[in-house]
Amino acid sequence: MIPDRPFPFIASRKELRNVALHVLEGAVPDDWYGYVFLNTAAGTVNSDGLPYKRTLPNGQANQEYASPLINGDGYVIRFDFNHGGQVVVNTSLLCPPCYHADVATSPLCNPADNRFWRYAFRSFGLARISPLLGTRNQLNTAFLPFRLQDNEWRMLATFDAGRPFEIDPATLECITPIGENTFWHSGLPPFMRQPFEMVLTTAHPVYDPETREVFSVNFTKTTKALMQATTIFAWNLETLDELEEELERKVEGWLNRDIEIDLVEEVEEALHKIRKAIEKRPVVSRWLHKLQNWWYRFVGHLYSSRNKVYLVRWTGQKRPEAWEVTDQQGRSIEIRHNMHQLGFSKDYLVLGDTNFKFSFDIMLNNPFPHNPKIDAFFRKLLSGVMADYSTVYLIDRRTLKPGAKKVKAKRVRIPSETVHFSVNYDNPEGKVTIHTAHNCSACPAEWLRPYDTEKISGKPVKEELYGLIAVGQMDIGKIGKCVIDAEKGVFLEEESRFLHIEEDPTGAHTWAVGLYTYRDMLSPEKNVEDIRYVYWQSYGLSQERLTSFIYKLYDSPERQRLLPVEDILEKTKQGAPFVLFCVDTGQMKAVDAYCFDEGTYMWSLQFVPRREPTPGLHPQQDGYILCTVLPYREGRYTSETWIFDAAKLAQGPIARLGHPELLFGFTIHSVWVPEANEVTNPPYCLDIKSDYLPMLKGIKRRKHRQAITQLFEEYVFPHEYGKRKR
Numbered sequence: 001m002i003p004d005r006p007f008p009f010i011a012s013r014k015e016l017r018n019v020a021l022h023v024l025e026g027a028v029p030d031d032w033y034g035y036v037f038l039n040t041a042a043g044t045v046n047s048d049g050l051p052y053k054r055t056l057p058n059g060q061a062n063q064e065y066a067s068p069l070i071n072g073d074g075y076v077i078r079f080d081f082n083h084g085g086q087v088v089v090n091t092s093l094l095c096p097p098c099y100h101a102d103v104a105t106s107p108l109c110n111p112a113d114n115r116f117w118r119y120a121f122r123s124f125g126l127a128r129i130s131p132l133l134g135t136r137n138q139l140n141t142a143f144l145p146f147r148l149q150d151n152e153w154r155m156l157a158t159f160d161a162g163r164p165f166e167i168d169p170a171t172l173e174c175i176t177p178i179g180e181n182t183f184w185h186s187g188l189p190p191f192m193r194q195p196f197e198m199v200l201t202t203a204h205p206v207y208d209p210e211t212r213e214v215f216s217v218n219f220t221k222t223t224k225a226l227m228q229a230t231t232i233f234a235w236n237l238e239t240l241d242e243l244e245e246e247l248e249r250k251v252e253g254w255l256n257r258d259i260e261i262d263l264v265e266e267v268e269e270a271l272h273k274i275r276k277a278i279e280k281r282p283v284v285s286r287w288l289h290k291l292q293n294w295w296y297r298f299v300g301h302l303y304s305s306r307n308k309v310y311l312v313r314w315t316g317q318k319r320p321e322a323w324e325v326t327d328q329q330g331r332s333i334e335i336r337h338n339m340h341q342l343g344f345s346k347d348y349l350v351l352g353d354t355n356f357k358f359s360f361d362i363m364l365n366n367p368f369p370h371n372p373k374i375d376a377f378f379r380k381l382l383s384g385v386m387a388d389y390s391t392v393y394l395i396d397r398r399t400l401k402p403g404a405k406k407v408k409a410k411r412v413r414i415p416s417e418t419v420h421f422s423v424n425y426d427n428p429e430g431k432v433t434i435h436t437a438h439n440c441s442a443c444p445a446e447w448l449r450p451y452d453t454e455k456i457s458g459k460p461v462k463e464e465l466y467g468l469i470a471v472g473q474m475d476i477g478k479i480g481k482c483v484i485d486a487e488k489g490v491f492l493e494e495e496s497r498f499l500h501i502e503e504d505p506t507g508a509h510t511w512a513v514g515l516y517t518y519r520d521m522l523s524p525e526k527n528v529e530d531i532r533y534v535y536w537q538s539y540g541l542s543q544e545r546l547t548s549f550i551y552k553l554y555d556s557p558e559r560q561r562l563l564p565v566e567d568i569l570e571k572t573k574q575g576a577p578f579v580l581f582c583v584d585t586g587q588m589k590a591v592d593a594y595c596f597d598e599g600t601y602m603w604s605l606q607f608v609p610r611r612e613p614t615p616g617l618h619p620q621q622d623g624y625i626l627c628t629v630l631p632y633r634e635g636r637y638t639s640e641t642w643i644f645d646a647a648k649l650a651q652g653p654i655a656r657l658g659h660p661e662l663l664f665g666f667t668i669h670s671v672w673v674p675e676a677n678e679v680t681n682p683p684y685c686l687d688i689k690s691d692y693l694p695m696l697k698g699i700k701r702r703k704h705r706q707a708i709t710q711l712f713e714e715y716v717f718p719h720e721y722g723k724r725k726r
């Protein structure tokens, strides 16, 4: 174990232009080509990248300290392989309109103009929210390349809680959001009109190059947690300090009690009193009246009737098409967690209710995330375990009728928790094959907090890990190949396979499976009929990352699990490294692997093909794997890019690259494309002012409406989007 490490997650927000990476070891291949786009979260407007510092320059405590690494602005890194033995990098911060509002309202970024400070955004769990402006669309999660009728290679940047936004593949500037504001349904109740609506969608929309359609989703769900959350929205920033003190006093009394219904009621009562106190303030009283009506109508009910899922089809319109998705009986669908992943085959769309809690409870349950006492209590009260299964909804693409309002889906349960999946394009005899990543008894939407303790040692979690996703796993992960009879809507157990590896001669293991890649994943040129070789990342096991909180959450005898909890603890004590490995899905077997050194992190991975085929090599192994790696070297962590031969992982990286100015802390999804030229202005490009004016008009209170409109006029609308006419 490496003692007293420095902070590993250091990210820059600096815009780099045509920077050639230094070759630290080995040689860059000269037979590859194209570009890799990699999305990352690189801190907030206030933080100057990562890490989030404990104190602000003025000595005050930093509210963002220890917030999740994935709550940050999207920072795209584009690797260009068209320069012989060099890799050339361009980077850019992704700045949609809400970014400019974030900068304008921040007392740190805009100290000269305090008129709008009351609207400042704050980091609330996984989301960044301004009570009156709305939710930041951070665009930090993934990309989707696509081509429409003009044949230009275009690119979307995506996020689970905001509209996709087209970016220019060459300049990396933001061009246009997809679909007008008024097209998307807000994830919040209709009376909560905010200009930056929280749009619950998917960070993984899909594009079918055969039909040139982009599919996405938009869902709404009304939960008790959402109702609790709405009280927080009504808390005016000016009152937050007083409320925090009062709540902290109460939490002290609640902390040692068991979580049971009378405690929940007592907490609700306290929140009610706090609301009453605010109610005297005319600024929020009208809102509160409505809030209370809503609150009492729904309290006690886990779900309301307002659960809706819309399938969105976009082929280049300003207003995409949408169908409400229902079950076979025509009833609305309830989403339990979220819809992080979509997939498709030739005839079917696959919508996932995936086990990633990017949902209200985790985003909004705590108004004071920087206060450890209150934060710990709210997490204990409201955190739910992920289900130990997933649900997918299959829609027959042939039943999508233009102009119809609804479409029916078949609901199929996959017997293990799933975050990501990919689907074979081929669906012979109506059988759909889904390649699945199973993060068993793990909470990838939780993060390590300052008051967390390590389960095994009982020591406080190390400061350098604050904000990291809680990847301490409570069961071994699995890789699945799930076969579904799409006509009948039945999971075919006999034909489905699950792979878990505790130890393997190759060094592969499935302790905390993470991201994966394969050739032509998300290709805008061709679909993959049969996904044969998949490259996987596993995070491994570390007692530093397994917290008592996660342990308690998943230490349940009722949970489906492969290994007993005692074994998990023993294995975690022993530890396991990050590993990159290849699975042959024909045999469902690991065929090649590379283990990273202890203390080294490996985040993203991306397949890059060779320009010319190698005789005798399967095309899905004929290329390279690019990885983002944080190695610990000479007393510090660095950001490096490693290149592996995809057919020879075990031999180690063929090149290690780096640059002092290319610093990434937490990188997420990536994609490879053969071309990345500057695009023309698309016909669906929205005029940002026209798009937001209806949202501004919807703000109920005149005082806020006027001030926020002024804010937009001065700080948002002057920023140009779209491509200037050439």
Ligand SMILES: [Fe+2]
Pocket (backbone or CB within 6 Å): 141, 142, 203, 204, 340, 420, 669
């Ligand atoms: Fe994802």
